[in-house]
Amino acid sequence: MQFANQMKILLIFLFILSHSASGGPLTYAACQTACNKGAMSCYGSAGVIFGVGAVLTCGLAQGSCMVACTPLLAPIIP
Template sequence: MKLPSTLFVLLGVLPLLTVAGPLAYGICQTGCNAVVVACYAAAGFTFGTVTAGAGVPAAIVACNAALGVCMAGCIAAGFAPTP
């Protein structure tokens, strides 16, 4: 049985048309947080214990920036729950 090529196109576009629910959003956010905790640990710090200020190491600033990009990616990927 030969499947029409339009079926493959529709199957390729289908994930772009769907929006995941709150569970997927939570999993994505948890993944981001796990990565930032590992980033802090690699820099020798504990996530949540460093306060903002002029003396913050560049590695921590980079970890925080990466966390922001990751969390924004969760929303851009369509994982954010819709009202």
């Protein structure tokens, strides 16, 4: 049940992130860090040590999160 709740939170984060404009390299780095922390908690809640198991859902969610961060890398244009 905890795993499902964390996935819901991650999906809500991805939805909100997909509506962002641009923020530059620091915002992009913060977004990537958030994606990695989300993946670590996802793997941890599934009982898997990061890098060992094959929890496909966590890996796909992390990849989707990082793809959603890409627009944040665009420079801010006034």
